[in-house]
Amino acid sequence: MKSRIYVANWKMNMPLDGALELTKQCKKLMAHQDNKEKQIVLCPTFPALYPIAKLLQSTPIGIGAQNCSEHEMGAYTGEVSAQSLSQVGCTYCIVGHSERRNYFHETNEIIARKVGKLFGAAINPIICIGETAKEHKDNKTLQALEQQLDPIINVINNAEQCSDELYIAYEPVWAIGTGKVPDKATLQTTFNWLHAHVQSALQPAKSVYLLYGGSVDEHTVKDIAEVQYIDGFLVGGASLDFQKFKNIVSLA
Numbered sequence: 001m002k003s004r005i006y007v008a009n010w011k012m013n014m015p016l017d018g019a020l021e022l023t024k025q026c027k028k029l030m031a032h033q034d035n036k037e038k039q040i041v042l043c044p045t046f047p048a049l050y051p052i053a054k055l056l057q058s059t060p061i062g063i064g065a066q067n068c069s070e071h072e073m074g075a076y077t078g079e080v081s082a083q084s085l086s087q088v089g090c091t092y093c094i095v096g097h098s099e100r101r102n103y104f105h106e107t108n109e110i111i112a113r114k115v116g117k118l119f120g121a122a123i124n125p126i127i128c129i130g131e132t133a134k135e136h137k138d139n140k141t142l143q144a145l146e147q148q149l150d151p152i153i154n155v156i157n158n159a160e161q162c163s164d165e166l167y168i169a170y171e172p173v174w175a176i177g178t179g180k181v182p183d184k185a186t187l188q189t190t191f192n193w194l195h196a197h198v199q200s201a202l203q204p205a206k207s208v209y210l211l212y213g214g215s216v217d218e219h220t221v222k223d224i225a226e227v228q229y230i231d232g233f234l235v236g237g238a239s240l241d242f243q244k245f246k247n248i249v250s251l252a
Helices: 016-031 046-055 082-087 098-103 108-120 133-137 141-158 184-201 221-225 242-251
Strands: 004-009 038-043 062-065 092-095 124-129 165-170 207-213 232-235
Touching: 004 092, 004 207, 004 242, 016 038, 016 046, 016 242, 038 092, 046 062, 082 108, 092 108, 108 124, 108 141, 124 141, 133 141, 141 165, 141 184, 165 184, 184 207, 184 221, 221 242, 232 242
Parallel strands: 004 038, 004 232, 038 062, 062 092, 092 124, 124 165, 165 207, 207 232
Antiparallel strands: none
16 A cells, blocks of 8 residues: 655755754654654755755655756756765655746756656656646646656656656646645546556556645645545645644644
């Protein structure tokens, strides 16, 4: 049976001292967590990765980066390679977040190359996909998701090294930080399609975890968790507050 996964994306909201303090609280949470089938992954900023990894040694809490370079190494000022992330203790890495696509103009092809580099470093990519408000309004959600997924699935199918477990996070762009969440019927339709499409496209089939992200909080998580094929959550703003994050983990 799959563990339900809770990925805390702290973005650029947490300075180092705050990140360390919140990590200590999360460490206590897992020590007292009754349900051991719940996997927590913390994704702080780059400077916090190494000290947090040291702090969480010998615990079940995973460490994830928020991004990586599409390049293996070289003269790419400001970039961080997948190999470096692996050496500081990362076992997960978020790629393709809508903020990276929007603010840094990352294309589906760039994101696919990042996935390949993460496989080579034995890091599990958490691949973000999602439609814009206009695509949602025009009933083009599934078309948008397919366009984002296909280059990545092609990399996965042709990779010499590939994780046995894949993580895909569906985050409607219009839901991120807005308090808006798709209704359960819409979510079920989307996750039915995602499950079928990914399982049929991957050769050979792999264990795929489908996550939901976008205004996940203690008030919305129970209803979202009832949607079939949702295996976990990518939590943004609510993960910055320990009590809220604790409630999310406890409720779903």
